[in-house]
Amino acid sequence: EVTRDVDEELIQKFISEVDNMEIQENLRELTKVPHMATTAGDEQTVQYLLKRWQDPETGLDQAWREEYLVYLSFPDPKTPNKVTVESPTGVVLYTAREKEKVYGLDPEDPEVVQPYAAYAPAGHPKSDHLVCKLCQTSSPPRLGRLVYANQGTPSDYAHLNQTVNLTGTIAITRYGGAGRAQKAINAAPYGVVGVLVYTDPLDINDGKMSDTNETYPNSWYMPPSGVERGSFNTHFGDMLTPYLAAKENTYRIPQANITGIPPIPTQPIGFEDAYALICQLGGESAPPEWQGAFNCSYRYGGPGFRPDSTFKDSEVKLDIYNRGEIKNSSNVMGVIKGSIEPDRYVIYGNHRDSWVHGAIDPSSGTSVMLEVTRVLGRMVKQGKWRPRRSIIFGSWGAEEFGLIGSTEYTEEYYSKLSERSVAYINVDIAVFANATLRASGSPSAQSVILKASKQVKTPGSDSISVYDNWIRYFNRTSPTYGVIPNVGFLTGAGSDYAGFIHFLGVTSMDISYTYDRSKTSARIYPAYHTAYDTFDYSSRFIDPGFTSHQTVARTAGNVLMRLADSLLLPFNCSDYAETLEGYLQKALELYREGLAAHKISIEPLQTAVSRFRSAAAKLEEVIRDLDLANETPLKVRRINDQLMLLDRAFLDPFAFPDKYGFRHVIWASSKAGQPTFPGLADAYSRAASSELGRDWEEAHRQLSLLSQAILGAAHTLGDVI
Amino acid sequence: EVTRDVDEELIQKFISEVDNMEIQENLRELTKVPHMATTAGDEQTVQYLLKRWQDPETGLDQAWREEYLVYLSFPDPKTPNKVTVESPTGVVLYTAREKEKVYGLDPEDPEVVQPYAAYAPAGHPKSDHLVCKLCQTSSPPRLGRLVYANQGTPSDYAHLNQTVNLTGTIAITRYGGAGRAQKAINAAPYGVVGVLVYTDPLDINDGKMSDTNETYPNSWYMPPSGVERGSFNTHFGDMLTPYLAAKENTYRIPQANITGIPPIPTQPIGFEDAYALICQLGGESAPPEWQGAFNCSYRYGGPGFRPDSTFKDSEVKLDIYNRGEIKNSSNVMGVIKGSIEPDRYVIYGNHRDSWVHGAIDPSSGTSVMLEVTRVLGRMVKQGKWRPRRSIIFGSWGAEEFGLIGSTEYTEEYYSKLSERSVAYINVDIAVFANATLRASGSPSAQSVILKASKQVKTPGSDSISVYDNWIRYFNRTSPTYGVIPNVGFLTGAGSDYAGFIHFLGVTSMDISYTYDRSKTSARIYPAYHTAYDTFDYSSRFIDPGFTSHQTVARTAGNVLMRLADSLLLPFNCSDYAETLEGYLQKALELYREGLAAHKISIEPLQTAVSRFRSAAAKLEEVIRDLDLANETPLKVRRINDQLMLLDRAFLDPFAFPDKYGFRHVIWASSKAGQPTFPGLADAYSRAASSELGRDWEEAHRQLSLLSQAILGAAHTLGDVI
């Protein structure tokens, strides 16, 4: 029993039992009503998850809810946010839509939340709100005049500011290029008093704009009134309780101390409203890279509208009534207890909350998770299977507001999760599109993902494996394996894996089905975070028949079973070495000379990576030489602990003290945009641009702590004594 | 084999083989020459340790050295530090001794370092050095005038400042009451320009002063010229490389950024010189608590000397030539590999460096460690024994400068040490005096220390156990056990356990033999950190026959063998609960009301402690119900991991971000001086005195992170799933 290994027959049985129609019905149930975090609709999904996971025939060993009191931000349903154009005499010339247009037979659902920028402050930008730090003239500003600021990046505003006095202006920006909150954070220092954001049809609709035939419900493209909602934040987790689980009496920082959210009122609007505003702007023509899909020239703004426009001399008024509220958000947790190593956890999760109906985000993932638990749960209930290790399922709350439920969970259970977690599998949006698998993860998890993908077939009758299909869409040349599918890295905080990989250092992966990039250049599926992300949308345009959902369930479930059942953990530490060597190569190219010019030797980093490689090679050799069926349980456990703790060894809580939760020195987020070590890249780029002594010192510190972390990881893999 | 438990016969064999005469010879060898860190004498001890641990008959499996480039501070042998009294016309009226008086037949050893305050800056305090922050008058200061500032605590200076204008003065202080560096750090804001420190005979010599008969070489008391050297620091570890192992290319902070060291020149002197200065001081009489053992009234200073004194109107001049140097310091490491769980480490260590000959500090501990390794090493070499777990021995370098060698070791090997360390045993000064055992440690280690102490006899023929003797000197009433010997807590950073318990969260203990407090009120043994801490001193006055050394070796070695060999780790988590409950009780008494008045509920802390108690009780029950010989190895390992990781669960790297290395929220150092949770105590005391909102917020934050850490520890002990 103690030397039991993964059972390939059971995996085949799992694959064959995963049912696309079950997934479809899960999705139908999950998307009946809007289920924004902490609303009544959210509570319905809590109840549904509990019912499913407590089902006596297909449920788990146990399921329960865990609650946190977290800081959210909502518009005021009684006083909706408004965007209007007002003439100098106070006449309202134009009012942007308050809600998205409803197509089809359903009446307008009052539970659909008005599009808004969560965490953007309430306000009515006027002269007395002006706080201008970079104002260049003392002439009286023209208030509320609109300007077009492209994507709202720092360089966009810097460029715009060369032509237009931004003091007192409202900036309209398009999604992309900068994080949601950054568009306002970047704007405020120039005296901009409010920000609008919209999705340009160029970026989401392959240019398509007309709702008479080109957009949903006639295609997957976003209708003119569609608006991407979102959390306008920078850090993840509940903003008031960094590093503390948000319970009733937990210390909360003053709201004034929150960083990383818009300092000025901000509102997202549909592209039909953006069209009406942008195409009437005055001023000079913006450069070609700033142009979108509208049939007009995108101009900077005078500031304000063209003299020959009906909006001439008019202001854009934002009346924003968002307010912060501390609300009770639930995670739903379920477990299958491990038989032999119950103190080792394989965790599988996805968020449950959506912005509206959330058929794709997140309910595609939840309907897949429910199918995985149905098949595994039944095997357990029937006594046909019990995993070697424990499996924990998490249905996280309030992800849309900043990965809150999963992060609070990692804070509350930090000690036992970091002691015992083998891996975390995240399946949020399971199906962006039905072309190919996409996966990201820690390099040591590459091999198990590839293995599973070879055992699962793509949808349809052509009998090609997920692996063989995948490699056509995303591939890379590995020095070790040649051409293989490209498993990406988890360098950001895009979904609930963030707390696991960055904060806990648990080997994590994120799995989905996605686009054929030759067929669309949409930033993401066009209904993302809009009221159009519905069962109808998904079943007609994303995955008719739900076979891509089924494929993701089979692949992710296969990975899950291997992680839970393999006698020896299916992690390959030499693949980690390959990644570090690639990062090192890039760092040498980019930074060696510049560092040397400041008397900083990059040699410790080279030494560290080379020691890591040796330790990994030696451990792989030990593993190859194992006679698994006859090894003592404690020897296997020892090697498994080395593999399990590998990602943990890369943590340094003081590496990035200002970036909440980012402790993993290989995968932390980075601004530098280079495929190399993030802390070094950011510090180097800052130092090279400032040439300040203290910035070079920070580059040196980053180099030292990075080298030490990699050496530490090598120690974890090396001979134990 | 895998269910092999501790072998009581082998422990008896170990006890019987520990030989006091071997310890004596170890000590003779170790103390031949002064062996201050990184000197030639230090290198001799490195070679000796390596020789012993690599001995084919009594050595360990392996031994090697590990080197760090660390920042030390030394006086200039060519230009010794000087303290003089200079008349207004520049005549030198008095010169303090530069070196301690040599007694006996040995010629003066040039390797004896001049007494100095390590890390105090070089300088010659004069008017142009004045930096006065709290000066109260603008009248020209009287420079270099001496004042007596008692122990140099903040309240001492505040009190003195009410009577004397401290601008431009030199403060003479006595050891005790405040940390070495604090006496100067507390002084500088008042405009004090230099600090002298001495040991008052009241505090170290039970008032004895005469070297004709009362002091060494006639007794254990400090001779009049004896001077306690020391590191004048606040934080531990190499000062230039916090959190980074100090290697060749490691990033080092600018020396100007070092915190916690004297901002003004500081020099320690003997009490004969202090007598000459203090008894001639003018000004008012100091209060009774400021009086020492000199046969004169201790006065504040006019500032300066009495008008009727020969030193009338004279200045005290400090000429300090200390300088910082980056030097190569070695740890010597040795291991006995574990047979069944080699990936579990029991670590035993002591520093090797001394200030001078260091017969007691640290060589009493090193000679004990060498006897432990001789007996265990022989058992291993003869094939009679191999521990279940690996044993690592550490002979640390540069402890006297701030626990540097051990701390760099914990930084360099952070990942594997925190993954695998079961316990750390520290035996620094093994024998302060020959009256009784003294032990401090994590509460879960209490039981194994008590058990070992029952199996070892006290020196002499009266056949009483160490336990029965100990309980007469130090005892407490435990709610669980009634009257038992009092095992203290490791709340400070007094020796090399600091990096292990505070930074790594490894269950640690510190063991020694010590005083009969009814016989002396000496702060510590009087030769501490002086040139008189010699083999002769130890063998005649501290432990003639070395039987107390032998007793410590037997007790600490017994603990070591139990930790290394027990099938189930001999840690009692319910004893931890008892300690937390005691701390909680005190916190409720002291803080509940005051917190409630600021709307901060202490209830989460109560809940956390009570959950910890339940989890501990339940785990103890599981342990009681075990049928050890027949349990599966993985089940025993699971429980051992829970016990091993218990102290780790109390770590929070952001709890005390400004206190290097202190991450353990139960044992961190504290200023509040209350037997309760340190972070809460300090934050509460600050808030209650300032009544600032942000200070109450910090108290709330401390309460929350403390409660969360205790809950986390409860999760570690609780059912694994």
Ligand SMILES: [Ca+2]
């Ligand atoms: Ca939190």
Ligand SMILES: [Ca+2]
């Ligand atoms: Ca260091």
Ligand SMILES: [Zn+2]
């Ligand atoms: Zn999502």
Ligand SMILES: [Zn+2]
């Ligand atoms: Zn989303």
Ligand SMILES: [Zn+2]
């Ligand atoms: Zn010592």
Ligand SMILES: [Zn+2]
């Ligand atoms: Zn010492």
